[in-house]
Amino acid sequence: MIKNQLVREIVINALNEDIGKGDMTTENIFTEHHNSRGQIVGKEKGIIAGLDVAKLVFSMVNPGVKLIGKFTEGEEVQDPPKLLAEVEGPTVGLLQAERVALNFLQRLSGIATQTRKYVDRVKDYPVKITDTRKTTPGLRILEKHAVAVGGGVNHRFGLYDTPMIKDNHIKASGSIKNAVEKIRKTVPFTVKIEVEVNNLSQVEEALIEKVDIIMLDNMTLEEMKEAVKIINKRALVEASGGITLGNIKEVAATGVDYISVGALTHHLRALDISLNV
Amino acid sequence: MIKNQLVREIVINALNEDIGKGDMTTENIFTEHHNSRGQIVGKEKGIIAGLDVAKLVFSMVNPGVKLIGKFTEGEEVQDPPKLLAEVEGPTVGLLQAERVALNFLQRLSGIATQTRKYVDRVKDYPVKITDTRKTTPGLRILEKHAVAVGGGVNHRFGLYDTPMIKDNHIKASGSIKNAVEKIRKTVPFTVKIEVEVNNLSQVEEALIEKVDIIMLDNMTLEEMKEAVKIINKRALVEASGGITLGNIKEVAATGVDYISVGALTHHLRALDISLNV
C-alpha cells in the first residue's frame, strides 16, 4: 500500500512544505559528501505504524539515505526505549528528512496505539472496530492504514466507493425503499449498500430492501440488541455514535458486527519517538 | 491568509480524497436543483478557528453553497451549544462538503483551544507561546494559523525561512562561531539566526556572534534564569523541551521571551462541532 503514487504525492507535499526552496541551516554547514547515521527510538509504549512511510521520506529527500527497520509494522514497543530503525547516509538528506519522517511516524503510531486500546477492550467479543471519515484532510489513506495496523478493520474510504443512505437521503426519497432503488439503479453492482437507521421499524424496511450493511445510529443498548436479533445475520450490523472506551464493551455485548469509532482518528496523541544522530 | 493558492490546493486535495470520482449516495438521490440549509453548531467549550477554510470548502464543491459566519475567528464558545455558522445552497454540494468542512473546522478549533489553555496559564507573564515544526504533514500553514488564532505566536514555517543552528551543526562546524559565520555568508541578510544551546557557556558564545534568537534546550529552571540574566535583552530567548501545562508557569517565571510547545499541534483533540441539515 505504502509505495503507490498517492503516498508518494503526500510525502512530496510534506517535504515541499518543510524544505521549500532549501534548508538554510544544514545545506550551508555540511558538504554533500558528509555522512551520518542515527537511531529512531520508541520512547513510550505503543504500536508502531508508518515505518515504510518514514523510509520513503528519507529516500525521497536523498536516495542515498537508507532506513533499516528493526521493528515491523504493528509491532508493540513494550519496554521503552526501543530501537525502531537505523538510518544512515548523507547528513544533509538525513537531517532534512528527520522532522517530516517523525511527524508521519509519531502520528500513525499514535493512531495504531489508540486503535489497539479499543480492539483490546472488546477482545472477548467477535466484534470488529472500524474507522470513520473523520480523518485528517489529505492523510486518510495513511490513517486508515494505521487503524488496520492497530487491529481495526477499515470502513469505506470516501463518498465514492460505498453508498451510505442517511437520514436526509431517506427523507428526500420518501422511504428507504425509494432511496435504495435509486442508488441500485446507478452504482456498480460490485459495491455494498449501507443504510443508517434510527429505529427498529427502519431496520425492517432496510431488510426488505436486502441492503448489505445496517448502521444503528445512536441507539440504546436495548434497541441494538433487538436490532441484532431482528436482522439475524441477514445484513452486517454496525453500531455508531457516542462510543468511548468506557461504554464500548457494553455495545460489543449487544452482538453487533462492527463498532465505528470517530476518536480513532480525530483525537490524536502522537507517540513519543525520536531520532538521535 | 486563508484565501491564497496554497490553501486552495489543500482544500482541493481534501475534496478529491473524499469525493474522488463522485458521491455514490447524494448525487443519486438529490437533483442539482434541490436546496437545503443547515446550522454549524459548536457543542463544547473552546476557541473557533477555521471558519474561512470551511467556507472555502463549501464554495469549492459548489459556488452556490454559502456559509454565513455567526462567530468570528478566535471567538470562544462559552455556553454550548452555539450557532457558529449557517450554510445554504444546493443540497448535493452542501452534503458533499459537510465532512471535509467539519474535519478542518474541528481540528483547527481543537488546536486553537489547546493553544489558549497554554496562553491562559502564563497570562501573568510577558512570555509568548510559540509552535514547532511538529505539525500534521501538509497542513502546517493552517495549523500555524490556528495557533495564532488561539493566542500563540508562530515560530518559523520551515527549514527554508529561518536558520536554526543545532547540536549537529555546531559539532560539524567546530564551534558556534564557525557555524554562524558559514550561515551568515549564504542566507539573506533579512532573516534572523537562531542557535540552540545546552549550557551557559554556549549562551556566551552565541552572544558573541550576535545571533538574533537563543533557544535554551532542555535546561533546568535555574539554568534558564541564569541564561536570561546573561543574555540581558541582547537576543530573544526561547525555552524548549518537555514543557507541559503542569510546568509552563515555572518556565515563564524564568523570564524567557518565548516558550515553544510541540503538543499544540502533535496532540490533537478535535473540538465537537456538527452540522445539522
Place this chain on the structure above:
Amino acid sequence: MIKNQLVREIVINALNEDIGKGDMTTENIFTEHHNSRGQIVGKEKGIIAGLDVAKLVFSMVNPGVKLIGKFTEGEEVQDPPKLLAEVEGPTVGLLQAERVALNFLQRLSGIATQTRKYVDRVKDYPVKITDTRKTTPGLRILEKHAVAVGGGVNHRFGLYDTPMIKDNHIKASGSIKNAVEKIRKTVPFTVKIEVEVNNLSQVEEALIEKVDIIMLDNMTLEEMKEAVKIINKRALVEASGGITLGNIKEVAATGVDYISVGALTHHLRALDISLNV
C-alpha cells in the same frame, strides 16, 4: 458525476492537447468580440451520451460559450438528422472547443449506442450487461458513465475498489479459502469480494467462503446453467469471456445475473455527430 474535479482534469488535458500554446488560425482571424451560434446535429441513429461533457468543454475554453441541450443524456436519435444542442457565444472559443467537444460526444455516444444493442438483445431476461476494465486509458470514468447511459450497469472502477480473486491468486494462496481469508483480513468490510472460477468444484469452494460475486470464466452454457443452479441466489453470478451479440442471448438464458462484455469499450464506433456553425 459529470461536474467533478476528475472530469474537469480530463477536459483540461484534452484542451491542452489540442490547443496548446494557441490556435494559429482562429485567434488570428476573429476578434474576441465576434460571436457565433451553431447546431450540434446527430446524423445517425444511436443513443446520445456526453452532452454534459461537451458543455463543459465549451465553457472551459470560454465561459461565454453556452451549450443548450435539446436532447437529454440517454435519449435516442431515431430519425436522423436531429438537433442535439445549440451552442452560442464568442466565435474563437466556440471554434476552438468544437473538435474536442465532438470527440467526447461522438465516442461516448458510440459506447452508449453499442451498450444499448447488447441490452436490447437480452431484454427478455432479468440479466444485466456490465462493463470491464478494458477501457481507454484516462477516460474510464466517462466510458463507464456512457455504459450506464446505454442501459448497462457498471462493474468495479479499478483495482482499488473491489477485490477480484483470479487464477493466479488462487494458485499462489493454495486455495480459494486461503485467498479469501487473506483478502478479508485487509480490505474494508464495506466491499464485496468476487472470485473468478473455471469449474464447478471451484464454485462450491467459493460458496463455502461466502463470497459476494462469482464470475464464471469462459464456461460452457451447460456449465453455466449448472453453476447457477448450485449457487442458488447465495451469490451474484457473472458470466465472462468470449461473449458477442451472436451468443449473448444463450448466455442470458443460463440464468446468470450479469454478463460482462469487453467490447462495450474496446471496440468503438464513434457516432456520427457534427457541429454546423
Place this chain on the structure above:
Amino acid sequence: MIKNQLVREIVINALNEDIGKGDMTTENIFTEHHNSRGQIVGKEKGIIAGLDVAKLVFSMVNPGVKLIGKFTEGEEVQDPPKLLAEVEGPTVGLLQAERVALNFLQRLSGIATQTRKYVDRVKDYPVKITDTRKTTPGLRILEKHAVAVGGGVNHRFGLYDTPMIKDNHIKASGSIKNAVEKIRKTVPFTVKIEVEVNNLSQVEEALIEKVDIIMLDNMTLEEMKEAVKIINKRALVEASGGITLGNIKEVAATGVDYISVGALTHHLRALDISLNV
C-alpha cells in the same frame, strides 16, 4: 518519441486511474519478493504498435518488471498466436500493470492495423494516408504514433502547430486572400499554411496566395482530378471527407498527394492481445 515527459504523464494518469489508492487483491496475496514471468501473445492478425508504451507501463509500476520485446514496432502478426514479448519481475507489479499495458497495446495495435488496411488499398498510387484531429482525448500523441507505425503519415498535431483556414475563416475575412494575409502576419514563418476549399475557384484563389497545402473538402472525383491538374505541384493536395475503404482507391486515382481518414482513429477495433502469467 515514446520516452518523453508527455508519454510518462499519460501512463501515470492511466495507472492512477486503475490502481488508485492500491490494488485490493494482488497486494494482499503476494509478498513483494514473489516473482513471475509471462508471455504477451498476439492472438489475431494485425500490426503491432505500442510495445514501448507497454514496457513503460510495467517499469513505472515497478522498475523491476522487465518487458523483453520479441516483436518490433510495426511488425505484422501473420500466423497467430505469436509471442510478442516476455515480461518478468515482481508479481505484484506485473499483475497490477497488466490491464493498463494491454489497454494501450491493444488499442494502438488496432489503429496501426486499421491504418495498414487503408495504406495497402492504395499501394499502387504515390498517395499517402494521413490522420485527423478525431483522436481520443488525451491520447493523440500515441494514436498519431500508431498511425505512423501502420504506414500513414501524420497531419498536424493540434490547432497550435499548423494554421488551417476553413470555411468560417474565409467568410469572416471576406476572402482567402485576406485570411491568408492575416495568418501570415502572425504565425512563425516556419509553419506551412493549409486552406480548405470547396470548389475550383477557391483552388485558384489559394494558389495565388501561395499556400503550402490545399485541402479538397468533399469534392467529387471529377472535381478532384481537375483540382490536381490546376494545382500542378504548386501546392500539396489533400483529399478529405467521406473516404472509406470502399472508395479510397478512386480518390487515390485522382492524383491527390494525401488522403485524410478520420476513421483511422475514431473507429477502433482493439487487436486481440493477451498476457499469460
Place this chain on the structure above:
Amino acid sequence: MIKNQLVREIVINALNEDIGKGDMTTENIFTEHHNSRGQIVGKEKGIIAGLDVAKLVFSMVNPGVKLIGKFTEGEEVQDPPKLLAEVEGPTVGLLQAERVALNFLQRLSGIATQTRKYVDRVKDYPVKITDTRKTTPGLRILEKHAVAVGGGVNHRFGLYDTPMIKDNHIKASGSIKNAVEKIRKTVPFTVKIEVEVNNLSQVEEALIEKVDIIMLDNMTLEEMKEAVKIINKRALVEASGGITLGNIKEVAATGVDYISVGALTHHLRALDISLNV
C-alpha cells in the same frame, strides 16, 4: 494568445513564487474591503508589450482588481512619462500583484523595444527579423509574443514543431540527402524542413532535397549573396550567426529573407515602467 492555459500557468507560477504562503505585510495592514487605484506609467521611450499579461496577473490575485489599458499592445511610448494603464480594486490584491505584473510588463516591453531597433535598422529591405530558442526558460511563449509585438516574425517554438537539420545530423546521416529522407519519413507532412548550411555546395544539396528553409550559418556577406542567387526563391533563406545592430544592414542587403538574432531575447534591458498607487 495571452489567455490560454499555458499563460495562466506561467502567471500562477510567478505569483506562487512571490506570494507563497501569504504576504506578511499588506495582508496584515489592509482589510479586504479597502480599495485603491493606481497608474502604470511608462518612464522611458520604448514599445509596450505584455499589458494583457499584467491584466491577468492582477485578476488572478483578485478578480476584483481591474486593469484598464490606455495603451495598446505594440504602441510606442514617445514622450515619457505616459500613462499606460490604470488599475483599481481591493488594495491587498493590487499591491500583491504589483511586482509580478511589472516584472512581466517591463521584460516583455524591453524585448519588444529591442526587436523594434533591429526591425527599424533594416526597414529599407524586404527582410524580416526573427528570433531563436535562446529565450528565458519557462517564458518562451511570452517572449516570442513580445518579439512579434516589436515587429519581428517568430521562428519555430521548439524542437517539437519544425525539424532543423544541423551539422551533427548531416554528419551522422552521411549527407543532407540522407538526413532529409529520414526526417521526411517520420514528421507530419504539414511541417516545413529547415537545413543549416555552411557553404555553397551544401546549399546545392539542400535545394535538390527541396527543403523549405535554408539557414546560412555564419557565412560571409559574399557567400550569402551568392547563396541567395543560387537559391533563387526555391527556398526561404535565413541568415544566422554573429549579427548585431552594427552589421545587420549589410546582411539585409545580401537579399536573405530572414535574419535571426539571438540577442532579441538573451540580452535584456527591462523597460522602465512603474506603478503609482
Place this chain on the structure above:
Amino acid sequence: MIKNQLVREIVINALNEDIGKGDMTTENIFTEHHNSRGQIVGKEKGIIAGLDVAKLVFSMVNPGVKLIGKFTEGEEVQDPPKLLAEVEGPTVGLLQAERVALNFLQRLSGIATQTRKYVDRVKDYPVKITDTRKTTPGLRILEKHAVAVGGGVNHRFGLYDTPMIKDNHIKASGSIKNAVEKIRKTVPFTVKIEVEVNNLSQVEEALIEKVDIIMLDNMTLEEMKEAVKIINKRALVEASGGITLGNIKEVAATGVDYISVGALTHHLRALDISLNV
C-alpha cells in the same frame, strides 16, 4: 540548493517547453545507442554560475548524459576561451538538452558577472550588494543564487518571508508605529521587520519601534550619511533607488550596510558560452 524539488520543476518546465511532444530532428536521425561527447566553453570573461543546473538539465533528459565540471560555481573565466565542462552520453539526450542547459548557464553566469562588477566597485567599503524582487518570473530562486555566486547577499525571497513596510502601509496605518504593531502581532517572531523611509523623521520613528532593517528610499547622499549617523548600528541600513555603477561608490561611502540594485536581475547580458559536440 540546486537539487531540490523546486529547481527540478523549473527544469522540467523548461524541457517541456522546448522538447514538448518530441524532437522532430534528432530523434529521427540518431539511434538511442549513439553516443557523443562535447565541450562547454566559456567564450568571454565573466563569472560562471549555473553549472549544477546545466548538469541537472542533461541528466533529466537522459540520466546517461553526464556533465563533468571543469570550473566551479563562482570561478572566473579570465582568458577565454576556457573549458567549463565536458558532457558525454547518448547523443539524442545530449543534443536535446543542449539549448536549455545553455540558456540557464548563460543567463545565470550573466547575472553573476554583473553582480561581481557592482561588488568590485565597492570593494573598499564594508557594504554589501543585495538584490530585489525584480527577477524573472519563475526563476527567482536561481537568479538569487547567481547573485550570491557573484558576491552579493540576498534580500528577501518574496512577500511571504519578510515584512517590508512601505509608504502605502504607513499611510493606511496612520504611522510607522501603528504599522509595525499590526505586523508584529501576526508574523512569526523569527522574522526581521524592514521599514522603507523617505526622510529622517521617519528614521527616528522606525528606530523607536526597534525595526530590524531601515531602507533609505531614494535619499540624497547627504540624507543617507545623516541617517547612518542617527541609526548608529541600532538597525541594519539599506540604500535603495536609482543606483548605478556610476554612483554606487558614493553611496557606499555614506556608511550604509547594504545597497540594493534592481539591475542585477532586470538588465541581463547572457554570458557567451557554447557547446561543441
